[in-house]
Amino acid sequence: MAMADTSIASSTQVAAKLKSAKESKTRVLYGSTIGRPPFAYAQIEVISSSDLLGGGTDTSQEGLDALQVRSYCDAALKQFLGATGAAMPVDLLKLDGREFWVRVPREDLSLFAAALASWNPVSRNGTATILRLKASGNWLGSLIGQTEQSSLWKDAPA
Numbered sequence: 001m002a003m004a005d006t007s008i009a010s011s012t013q014v015a016a017k018l019k020s021a022k023e024s025k026t027r028v029l030y031g032s033t034i035g036r037p038p039f040a041y042a043q044i045e046v047i048s049s050s051d052l053l054g055g056g057t058d059t060s061q062e063g064l065d066a067l068q069v070r071s072y073c074d075a076a077l078k079q080f081l082g083a084t085g086a087a088m089p090v091d092l093l094k095l096d097g098r099e100f101w102v103r104v105p106r107e108d109l110s111l112f113a114a115a116l117a118s119w120n121p122v123s124r125n126g127t128a129t130i131l132r133l134k135a136s137g138n139w140l141g142s143l144i145g146q147t148e149q150s151s152l153w154k155d156a157p158a
Helices: 002-025 066-081 106-118 140-154
Strands: 039-048 091-096 099-105 122-124 127-137
Touching: 039 106, 039 140, 066 091, 066 099, 066 106, 066 127, 099 106, 106 127, 127 140
Parallel strands: none
Antiparallel strands: 039 099, 039 127, 091 099, 122 127
């Protein structure tokens, strides 16, 4: 009877050695976990009422600069959230004609989007200016990919 116990014990030891031998053959060279990014990104377009009504292009919007973009974003945040909104850090990443890209803290992206959506248009010389959120998300690369994907079909020869 003692002999049966040793054969079971020896077989479990052999199985454990085989298992450890299989595990030791594989090695993890590099492991990484992607956490939550600290920032979120948004692509915004400036649209004038003359564009919406089909009245042509507004020449004042073609000269959009960083100071105007910052004042539009600050006005929208201040109107929506008051002094707290005015304190939100907004970094201008790219300015391209009527479109611009901004970076905001990830946890503030929904508030930023809501502020843009609820902002009253600025009216100057009878032309209202509004901000349209085209894309937003936590990963800049995916947003750029979406933008480039839409331009792929616009530029295709007929």
